[in-house]
Amino acid sequence: MCGAGLFAPALNAAGQDTQPNILFIMADQWRKQAVGFMGEDPVQTPNLDALAQMAVAFDNAFSNNPVSGPNRACMLTGKYTINNGAWANNVPADPQDESSLGRLFKQAGYQTGYVGKWHINGVEDMVTDPTRRHGFDFWFQSIAHNHFRGNYYAPHISDKRFSVEKWGPEYETETAIEYLKSVGDKPFCLVVSYAPPHTGGGPGFEDRYQPGKPYRLGYGYAAPAQYEKLYQDDYAEHLIRPNILPTGNDPRTNCYAHAVPGYFGAITSIDEQVGRLVEYLRQSGKLENTIIVFTADHGEMMGSHGLMTKGVPFEESVGVPMIIAWKGKIAPARQHCVINSIDLLPTLLGLAQLQIPASTDGTNYAPLLLGEKFNTPKYAFAEFNFGGVGEACRPWRAVFSEDFVYILAGECKFKQAFAPEGYVLFDRKKDPYQMHPITRSMGYDEVIDRYHAILKAHLEELGDQFLTTMWHTPTLPSKPTLNKENVDPNWNDDFLQRKQKRDNRK
Numbered sequence: 001m002c003g004a005g006l007f008a009p010a011l012n013a014a015g016q017d018t019q020p021n022i023l024f025i026m027a028d029q030w031r032k033q034a035v036g037f038m039g040e041d042p043v044q045t046p047n048l049d050a051l052a053q054m055a056v057a058f059d060n061a062f063s064n065n066p067v068s069g070p071n072r073a074c075m076l077t078g079k080y081t082i083n084n085g086a087w088a089n090n091v092p093a094d095p096q097d098e099s100s101l102g103r104l105f106k107q108a109g110y111q112t113g114y115v116g117k118w119h120i121n122g123v124e125d126m127v128t129d130p131t132r133r134h135g136f137d138f139w140f141q142s143i144a145h146n147h148f149r150g151n152y153y154a155p156h157i158s159d160k161r162f163s164v165e166k167w168g169p170e171y172e173t174e175t176a177i178e179y180l181k182s183v184g185d186k187p188f189c190l191v192v193s194y195a196p197p198h199t200g201g202g203p204g205f206e207d208r209y210q211p212g213k214p215y216r217l218g219y220g221y222a223a224p225a226q227y228e229k230l231y232q233d234d235y236a237e238h239l240i241r242p243n244i245l246p247t248g249n250d251p252r253t254n255c256y257a258h259a260v261p262g263y264f265g266a267i268t269s270i271d272e273q274v275g276r277l278v279e280y281l282r283q284s285g286k287l288e289n290t291i292i293v294f295t296a297d298h299g300e301m302m303g304s305h306g307l308m309t310k311g312v313p314f315e316e317s318v319g320v321p322m323i324i325a326w327k328g329k330i331a332p333a334r335q336h337c338v339i340n341s342i343d344l345l346p347t348l349l350g351l352a353q354l355q356i357p358a359s360t361d362g363t364n365y366a367p368l369l370l371g372e373k374f375n376t377p378k379y380a381f382a383e384f385n386f387g388g389v390g391e392a393c394r395p396w397r398a399v400f401s402e403d404f405v406y407i408l409a410g411e412c413k414f415k416q417a418f419a420p421e422g423y424v425l426f427d428r429k430k431d432p433y434q435m436h437p438i439t440r441s442m443g444y445d446e447v448i449d450r451y452h453a454i455l456k457a458h459l460e461e462l463g464d465q466f467l468t469t470m471w472h473t474p475t476l477p478s479k480p481t482l483n484k485e486n487v488d489p490n491w492n493d494d495f496l497q498r499k500q501k502r503d504n505r506k
């Protein structure tokens with residue numbers, strides 16, 4: 001408990017003198033199916049299962065833009081891609097954005113901290129310039145995906161990056177707990193952003209490869225041995241989802257089986273670290289006054305439809321875990337309504353009774369979480385343009401409800417699922433594995449028309465010119481139309497030139 005005089009700005013709209021703390025935990029490439037209580041993947045997450053017992057856990061949470069940088073920008077700003085500027089990996093989100101998690105809680109008098117992977121500061125993601133940290137004061141950034149020997153940048157320790165020989169999630173959790181000890185009784189907003197279960201490289205990955213990519217040892221899915229041992233079944237023989245395309249046991253071609261121990265092992269290891277964080281809050285007496293979020297930037301296909309990683313509109317790629325806990329305040333429940341990554345920011349502001357900027361696109365779900373009257377959104381949206389700058393444009397736009405997903409796609413590698421006109425509908429309840437694409441004259445024409453109109457209206461409202469510039473366009477643009485140009489207009493051109501030079505040397 002703190003006296004209001006210590007941090008008068010922390011008084012919220014209701015005049016409360018104690019603000020709830022925020023612990024925002026995210027992982028990279030963690031699909032929603034890979035949480036134990038969901039009953040889908042054969043994965044062990046006892047700590048998240050326990051967290052869900054004191055939380056609202058959303059079954060239908062969707063990444064807005066299922067690739068790293070873009071969806072991190074969506075989560076932290078509460079804005080759609082078109083409005084936050086991060087349209088591909090390595091394109092910076094506007095560091096001055098007025099709608100930004102760290103900045104808004106700092107302005108409200110919170111101690112703000114960020115531990116782990118960032119990836120929204122463009123090509124030079126190591127954030128040496130404090131004005132580019134979106135309001136986070138304590139800065140402990142992990143760089144790239146060397147999960148067993150992480151590279152870190154922490155200006156209070158060194159002005160240069162340094163590496164630490166330890167499993168990243170474990171080290172970062174220790175760092176986060178040290179930070180929590182340092183804030184004392186002041187309200188905090190801390191993001192802990194784990195880089196696994198995303199693929200990685202460096203020490204510990206020597207015998208790994210990323211299925212679906214050209215055979216190259218030294219990069220792939222991995223976790224400390226004790227966690228991988230939990231998942232040594234012959235997954236090539238026992239497909240974990242019916243929509244996986246079996247490709248045999250050859251490690252050079254197998255879509256997923258050789259990735260399972262590393263992927264699920266990393267998940268179980270992070271689950272243990274989430275447990276440590278929650279336990280610290282419990283022991284320090286802060287659990288009842290801390291809102292805990294667990295989510296991910298996007299999912300992982302893991303062999304479904306013959307695909308790995310993300311970037312596509314299928315359930316495994318866009319579906320993310322979303323657990324929001326506030327012990328004693330939020331009644332535990334499983335929620336089936338749709339929710340997007342951009343809704344987290346306004347929801348946290350709503351729970352803390354802080355003002356939500358007018359420019360925020362997301363919806364405040366706080367009333368739903370607190371059992372108050374709430375007009376539940378019926379639709380969630382997702383999009384994709386590029387993976388990284390300079391990569392092929394594979395754009396699509398999608399609208400989700402609890403019942404259906406309707407997708408429009410331009411040029412993309414999964415086009416076999418689509419009608420020649422570039423659309424597809426899936427019945428999410430009857431066909432959860434999306435093995436039966438629906439096009440016209442299959443009894444769903446009214447639904448197709450209705451969802452097309454909803455998606456079109458959404459794109460028009462945003463000023464997204466997808467329908468005219470990307471859908472059915474032989475020459476795709478080098479970048480999508482944005483309402484908010486990023487603050488370094490030359491940054492991306494410079495990157496493209498450097499990439500071109502590198503490619504020419506190969």
Ligand SMILES: [Ca+2]
Pocket residue numbers: 028029067068069198297298
């Ligand atoms: Ca990612």
